Amino acid sequence: MEKIFLGVSQCLLGEPVRYDGSHKRNSYLTDVLAQHVNFLPICPEMAIGLGVPRKPIRLVVSAGEERIRGVENLALDVTDALVQEAERVVQQMPEICGYVFTQKSPSCGVYSVKRYGESGSSIDTRGRGAFAKRFMELQPLIPVEEAGRLNDAGLRENFITRIFALHDWRQSVTIEPSAKKLIAFYSRYKYQVMAHHVPSYFLIGKFLANLAGRPIASICNEFIQLLMTALSYPASRKGNANTLMHLRGYLKLHISKLDKEELSNAIESYAQGLTPIIVPLTLLKHHLMTLDDPYLKQQTFWAPYPEALGLRNFVLAQ
Numbered sequence: 001m002e003k004i005f006l007g008v009s010q011c012l013l014g015e016p017v018r019y020d021g022s023h024k025r026n027s028y029l030t031d032v033l034a035q036h037v038n039f040l041p042i043c044p045e046m047a048i049g050l051g052v053p054r055k056p057i058r059l060v061v062s063a064g065e066e067r068i069r070g071v072e073n074l075a076l077d078v079t080d081a082l083v084q085e086a087e088r089v090v091q092q093m094p095e096i097c098g099y100v101f102t103q104k105s106p107s108c109g110v111y112s113v114k115r116y117g118e119s120g121s122s123i124d125t126r127g128r129g130a131f132a133k134r135f136m137e138l139q140p141l142i143p144v145e146e147a148g149r150l151n152d153a154g155l156r157e158n159f160i161t162r163i164f165a166l167h168d169w170r171q172s173v174t175i176e177p178s179a180k181k182l183i184a185f186y187s188r189y190k191y192q193v194m195a196h197h198v199p200s201y202f203l204i205g206k207f208l209a210n211l212a213g214r215p216i217a218s219i220c221n222e223f224i225q226l227l228m229t230a231l232s233y234p235a236s237r238k239g240n241a242n243t244l245m246h247l248r249g250y251l252k253l254h255i256s257k258l259d260k261e262e263l264s265n266a267i268e269s270y271a272q273g274l275t276p277i278i279v280p281l282t283l284l285k286h287h288l289m290t291l292d293d294p295y296l297k298q299q300t301f302w303a304p305y306p307e308a309l310g311l312r313n314f315v316l317a318q
């Protein structure tokens, strides 16, 4: 698989582009994820011509509208410039499969950006940075996350699962799309979707059973929305255990009673929160691979992203 392109707030890579010349280096991004993706660093404030150092800006609610203005110089309003910068990035970097933003920034923050009133007093933390907001409006399918939230093992795993799925989709289906390619693609994702969200599993199954007479472009559009929505639900412990049990069903006639017991105990232990998923998963995979069944072998559920990321070793809490 070719490397994935991820948009990233430039200060997260350790570059001194913040208003005061500092940075917000995130070691998970620079030391771990960077080995598996290509980062496209973007500092929207620098890109619109605000230099370093620069006077700080903030999100101000003015006449019911969110504007990004100077803290000291109220006449400075960079909202439109930040919006246009997001439009430029979307147009010039269509290869982006995901985006990691800096939290709390009036340009890059996705959740909980402080909003101020005209008088300068803070109103709440329900804002979103102007650049991030426009990017997300234009690219609703692209997974986005804030760097701070990637400290949560479950959120991190979910974000990375989605970017690899979107990249896989673009590589496998969108170049000369066909119903055959789409079905082949989804047949690899079935158990992963089951782990994330059972209602989506049924919905996608129903959708794919009724493709006749529809243009392939609209089928692909609808399908990828359904898939990305399904994967946006974190794969819970219950969902994973259910999927492991379903996959265990393939072994009914092929392994000994003792092996079945060992497998059931491993799944049960995971379901109770005593072990990480990697324990029953490895055991199940070991048995299933002896069946040499191409359908089972190709399931992305085994490895939704490079195993070297080791994410499943840490996802204990789900």
Ligand code: SF4
Residues within 6 Å of the ligand: 009, 010, 011, 012, 017, 018, 019, 042, 043, 044, 045, 046, 102, 105, 107, 108
């Ligand atoms: S948060 Fe965004 S705008 Fe602010 S320094 Fe980082 S990249 Fe630049």
